[in-house]
Amino acid sequence: MNPIITAFVNGIKKSGLELSNIVVVSDIPFEPEVIKEAGVDFFHVTRGRAIAFGTGLKLGNPDLKVVAFIGDLMTLGGNHLVHSGRRNMEMLVICVNNFIYKEIAGTPAPSVSPGFSAFSTFERPFNAPHLANSCGAVYTARWTALHTNELENSIANALDKRGFSVIEVLSPGPNFYKEINQVDSELLDFYYKNSVTKNNEDTRNVEITPEEKIVTGEFTDKEKSPFIDTYNAQLGKILGDKFIPLGGQSGRD
């Protein structure tokens, strides 16, 4: 099984949350067996819209714990990422990044995702943790597919946070259905040799460049009022008793 998915499932278990309350929204199709084993609800939506879909789930039922998987390197869904960060929408985003290997290795990449190998190898990737941090995420981290244990802990920590959390995972991208179970040993070896863990590093310094080692770690961990709290506080202030706050079962039929 893909180490990220395993780490994710273990991470949820470590967090001690009620599994049935967790909803995973993803633009990558997971194997149904994985979801069954994890015991969570799962939505596979159109490319790039996982975060926006998750926003609706969260506001429709504020008791849910939403996890969004994005596997498109924030291309289609970049806007939803920055805006949800700004709102501090309570959700965990796991961004699976398969771009880097090709960027750095400089050699023809293994065909982790057919068709993607030749594209835009000259483009600089996002510094995802920094971007997330700059638009307001309360928790950012980066790990590789090799750091399964750290990733598990990180997922458990992030699920504990109230606010928008982003974990970037460098991995062969499960862009297509069949690849979800495959991991390249060559790639893991590459991660092993080329990454260094620096917790609490300023996100400005964690950009991935061909010259330097990949910095992994937990970078941001701050407290900020999540969207629903801000919403309830502001509207409660103005509307007083007339306002029915979000959360609990109050607003639902």
Added chain:
Amino acid sequence: MKTNLKAVLTGTHTLSGNEACIEGAFAAGCLFLAAYPIMPAIETIERYLKRSAEVGATFIQMEDEISALAAVIGASWTGKKSMTATSGPGFSNMMEHLGLGVMLETPCVIIDVQRTGPSLGIPNRAGQADMMQARWGSHGDYEVITLAPGSPQEMFDFTIKAFNFSEKYRTPVIVISDEYIAHKKEKVVIPPADGIKITPRRYFKGQKDKYLPFKRDKDFVPRMVDIGDGFKFHVTGLTHDDKGYPIMLEECQEYNVHPILWKIRNHVDEIVEFQETGTVDAEIVIVYYGATSEAAIKAMKQAKDMGIKVGGLKLDVVWPFPDKKIAELAEKVKAFVVPEINYGQIVSEVERCSYGNANVIFVSHGEKGINNTDDIVSAIKLALKEKERKKGIIEYRSQAGSS
């Protein structure tokens, strides 16, 4: 107009539909592609990238399909023939900019490699369910030209045609193929460069200060200039006058939008292309396009062997629809059989244009996709059996498919 010699790979090659499409684009003089990778259109982008350096063409992978088409329209105004390639979900995302392309009257080509829908559907299975979307997908009134190739060779030819149409009528043109043709490898003959007819861009040749970006010629098509040639023109997606300045009046809306439709509607006869086989004395005519061509041709043969008088009408240009041709055939034949890999799209157009003069039998999706020869043959038999003139489409549902 001469084509870039390096761009034309004269000779006989074994190419997949997607590859042939790009060769066609290069032969037509395409120099810009903006796209976002999506199954099953990826090979077009790969092929383009592989060949772009020697052709001198530019490529950019945009962040989504919305921006891909926006970039294509922008690039087209710099004077480069531009295109994008996508599949269903991406095509849906492009809908807003299809409208912009129509309103700015920008020549560009969109390749839609259809897959099974709706939504994410089945990415590696062929479908033909974007046909109506190609015509009606964007808001507001417009007409498009859509070509439906049925083989890699046609992918090559039609892509060139698409560029020519787009330059001639200053409009986005859609080449709607599908996963089957896109991945099918076949012999493709690429003629010498001087044997390829290229329609040049209709440039404005007059005085700089006299240029009006939307002043129409007699055929309702306005003339273009390139950015950076000093014309200092303005174009807008708002309803505009000849100068390209917005005017929010009913009269201007009529003035602007009606001719955009006329430039296609009044030239339907010049645009529409189809291939007829044995329709002269046919009792039944199979109307087909794209991936179902193979099965339809096979079915035609089988039916003929059984002694049935059956003809075929292959739609090369699907939009604008060959209304007149269908209406004319309807008066002669007993029924139309329309196989499609969807649940009824072009068949309703056939129904419309047959004016109740012929029955319309629809061979739906079929659980066999493109391999539905036997379904088509059975449908032909059903059509023959049906003595009454039925109102509405008769759907042939294969035995295994009925539940």
Added chain:
Amino acid sequence: MKANPRDVNTGTYYMDGDVAAGYGALAAGCRFIGGYPITPSTEAAETFARIAPQAGAVFIQMEDELGSIASVMGASWSGVKTMTITSGPGYSLMMEAIGLGAMIEAPFVILNIQRGGPSTGVPTKTGQADMMQARWGSHGDYEVIAIAPDSPQELFDYTIKAFNLSEKYRCPVMIMADECVGHMSEKVVVPPAEEIEIEPRRFYNGPKEKYLPFKPDKDLVPKMVKAGDGYNLYITGLVHDEKGYPIKNQLEKGKRQKLPTRRLVDKIRLNADKIIELTEEGMDDAEVVVVSYGISYRVAIRGIEIARGKGIKVGNLRLITVWPFPDKKISELASKVKAFVVPEINYGQIVFEVERCSHGQANVVLVPHGGAGVHNPEDIAEAIEYAVNEKKKIRKVVEWKTRLEKFVFEGGYKLNK
């Protein structure tokens, strides 16, 4: 089920159509609207934002239309009734997601206040040119329900009905109003809650382990649960089986492969008779029938009056539900009447459907209008007069040359003074 009194602002108002739609949404029990401002639909979003928090509902302005419709579908699966509000350009952006909505069978409503198009067009003025887009705009095969209200009161009533239909058939329902209706101020009566009929969500009540998210009932519509209720849902936009698990392409092996997507179209097509709502008037001895919808209907009434004044027998058919299209009704009428006259604020959309369903038995005359205004009733009356006098069967849609067209292209109208 009756509406919740908390959601219903009972009373008689003088309000515009957009506002009425906002009131209607809340009365229907809408708990979530994800929207993005776009003229001329913004007032509906503003209204909902103002009245929602007091009823425990929420309005969020998303970053774009792609986000707003995705959030709406998410909220729908979280167990609440949802809607999004937009106009042409935003509607075009939503196309991909509408396919997802059809596929995951999320009930939600889209309010589209149409404006003059294509592209940015005329944002502040009316149009009816998104009608075909509503049916065909997303890739792949699916069916939707589309309703065309013609007054603020109807925007209230039919917003509620749209919610009811979406819950009943678990499909996206479009309210295809236009700028004229959206910005028209009229009397709107909001009835007491007990007079408003609400369709509850079709929740599944059986044992958890037996739940199959896409196992249909007899009417081909499956039952729903809420995310987070422990059903271990697997919902995907890929073609899926009853469990919701994606199915793979097996066609390469040359086998037959039954696709469950058939049900998505059948659940509407086979229930079409129950869904379709029409009004007709003066049909008994009609020689010509005017088919119209939305604001064009109200203009057509005047056109018909003029024609009737000249002694022509005209029937008036109004499509309240535009999709699914009333094939049978048109076909039936076609065998009785001489011609159909279709006034619509576009250059021909629904008219082609009328042409299709008339099966060559009646002529079809289109009275077009490019948008940014409504028809001149005289044009409609003249088209009726022409239609009744035309002896030949014409094998195409006759496009009536309107006064506006003559004025602009033949009357020497100068746009730039």
Added chain:
Amino acid sequence: MEPLKMIEKDIQPMDVHPMNDILRMDRLPHIWCPGCGIGTAVTAFAAGLDKANIDLKKTCIVSGIGCTGRVAGYIKLDSFHTTHGRGIAFATGIKVANPDLKVIVFSGDGDLISIGGNHFIHAARRNVNMLVICINNFIYAMTGGQVAPTTPLAAYATTSPFGCVEPPFNIPYLADSSGAVYVARWTALHVRRLTNSIAEALNKPGFSVIEVISPCAMYYSRINRLGDGLDMMKFYHDNSEIRHGEDTKNLDIGFQTKIIVGKFVDRERPTYMDSYNKWLSGTKKAEK
């Protein structure tokens, strides 16, 4: 002193407006309300174009939708008024297809940062050579005063009738963290500095962003009872502070709080076309 110099140049005989070469005089008067800051920004832009000493023939301007989206229609360059939020994507196509052109995207906060946010961050990441001028008036004005991603917390708008509940974007920070090479912020009051900034950025290779804080007298200040355009200008005068080189993360704007302006980022990074050409020559070599 630049606007003055422009006038001097054309001072005799004055039968045409000094900005005749840059503005489309046949489209005036413009649509902006009294007290709006967009006109000021356009004037500064026109002066900046003049000062930048670039070939105006090879310059084009792209706008999206909105009040600021109309700017392209008043500038006498090759000008494009495109769809909502897609100005940058459209401009990317122009720039990549013809790298000789100078491309300017002039649009509003809702257009560029809300619906166009994705194109904004991606173009910055790619470092596509263009200048983005973003008018920030804290609200969607064209549609009648809806909440924007720049509306300060607790400020009122028609779709946040009980106060905005979403923290606003810090546009310079977003641009900086996505990779823009030149980031500045001015208000509509800082005409001279804005002009200089525009001229400077026009000659800067790479993705440059200039945010212009502008009063919206019709919606933002009316809904929030902040007076008219002049009152807003007074507010900017009293409450803006120039801090060049300030760390972009400190540039948040609250409701009627201090506004820090200045040039914050000015750095070098290979542009998209640089990387593209480098890559292209690499592949060409590899083929040989």
